[in-house]
Structures are given as structure tokens and as C-alpha cells.
Amino acid sequence: MRSLSPAPTPCARCNGSGWVPHPFDSSRVEPCGCQGDLRRQQRLSSAQIPRRYEHCSLETFKANSPTLRNAKTRVQEFIDLWPGTDEGRGLLMIGPCGAGKTHLAVAALVEIIAAGKPGRMLFSNFQDLIQEIQASFDNDQVPSKSELLRPLLEVDLLVLDELGSQKPTTFVQDILYYVINTRYNEERTTIFTTNYADTADAKDESLTQRIGVRLRSRLYEMTNLISFAGASDFRRNVI
DSSP states (O other), rough: OOOOOOOOOTTTTTTTSSEEETEEEEEEEEEEEHHHHHHHHHHHHHHHOOOTTTTTTSSSOOOOOOOHHHHHHHHHHHHHTTSGGGGEEEEEEOOOOSHHHHHHHHHHHHHHTTTTTOSSSEEEEEHHHHHHHHHHHHOOTSSHHHHHHHHHHHHHHHESSSSSSOOOOHHHHHHHHHHHHHHHTTTOEEEEEEEEEEEEEESSSOOHHHHHHHHHHHHHHHEEEETTTOOOOOOGOOO
């Protein structure tokens, strides 16, 4: 039997009521500062950031090369401008595995929420999304495809992680096109991360080969590129 988590300690200032006396008028009350913390926690929970990335922030990002320092600066600029980003553009982070793309993408969500800036935030790994949709076809108890996709279409800022990671079957292409094209038409901001560069080499396909010409064209207008080319895999240094 799973043990229950201990009940949170009530705020000492408001005793858990959420309200405190107004400092200049004892007949009035005002929201306690703890409600801001609660609201931030609720927004972080709604963003569905995976547990592995909950610690991600700009402060915890190790920018130990010019490439990574530039990437961190660009993300900081994006956060500072939110919600008035550069003509509504998001970010397209392209680079090798373990370069820190997901860390910085999540940091953007976390820092915007921590600053109390407006907007609905959501993190989604594209490969996980496809698997959830495929599972919905065989199980009446899980949400339908439209229910799974609706949050991705409607949030103000979406992080779509691992773009192009799923094998580009017709089904995958259709889902990806629907999500990206809908957000494109509605001018909703998206941060993409991908391991696929614009130029293919002997080992890997290009990003265009993975997502198609039409979607790559939309990304030019939807995003500003941040390149992680040449960055090393930080996971190799994890002991």
C-alpha cells in the first residue's frame, strides 16, 4: 500500500486561509504572498515538465563553451521579451545529443513562470506523444487523439522536444503537420529541439527529410535558430 505524503504545513502568515489583514485597514483583507507561490506551483505542474528536467534553469545550465554561452544568452533574451517575443517567433534549437537543448527549452518555461509572466505553458516530447496517440486507438479508457492534441494546439508557449525523432511515417507526418500548422496559423509560440541539422551527412538525414519541406518552411517563419553545432555530449561526463 502506497504511503500518503504528509500534509503541507499551513502558511504561518495566513494559517492556510490565503488571506491576511490589510496593513492600513483592519476591516479589509488582501491575498497572502503564499498564494503567488501556490499559483506558480500549479502552473509548473500544468506544464508537465518531466521529473528529470524539473531542476532546469538558466542558473543550472553549464555554459562552458562559446556555443553554449551564446545559446544561453539567446534563451535569456527570449524570456526577457516574453510575451512580446520577436514577432511571435519561438526558437528552433538544433544540435547533437547531450548538448543541453532540452535543458534550455525547459528553462524558458520555468523562468517565465517564476517571473510571474502570463501564458499557458506545456512541455511535450514528440515521440511520447505519438505513442500515447497510438495507444488510444486500442483502449477506450485513454483520451482520444483530439483530446491528447488539444493542449498542444491551444497553449501560449509549447516546447516540442525531439522534433523528427519518430520515424517519418505517413501517420507521424500527419500528426506533426496538424500540430505545427495549427500553431503556425494561430501564431502561437513554439520552442522546438531537434538532433537533425539542415544539412544531411553520411550518417543522418536532414531535418527537412525528417519533417518534410512544408513544415521546415514554416519553421523558418515561426522560429529563430539557435545552433548547438560542435557542443559535446555532457552525459559522457556524468559519473
